[in-house]
Amino acid sequence: MSASLTTQFPGELGSFVEQQRWSWLEQELSPATQAAESVIAEAKARKQAPPR
Numbered sequence: 001m002s003a004s005l006t007t008q009f010p011g012e013l014g015s016f017v018e019q020q021r022w023s024w025l026e027q028e029l030s031p032a033t034q035a036a037e038s039v040i041a042e043a044k045a046r047k048q049a050p051p052r
Helices: 002-008 010-049
Strands: none
Touching: none
16 A cells, blocks of 8 residues: 555655655664663673673
């Protein structure tokens, strides 16, 4: 259904719909990407820490 929306609204409106989709996807994925960045930062900190 959503694919038909962009074909029904060519030009600027279609571009707006596409921007809204990307914005929604970015919001949905944000928690996962932030968690991944946190895990990577923690792993780097452990790797750089001097051995005990």
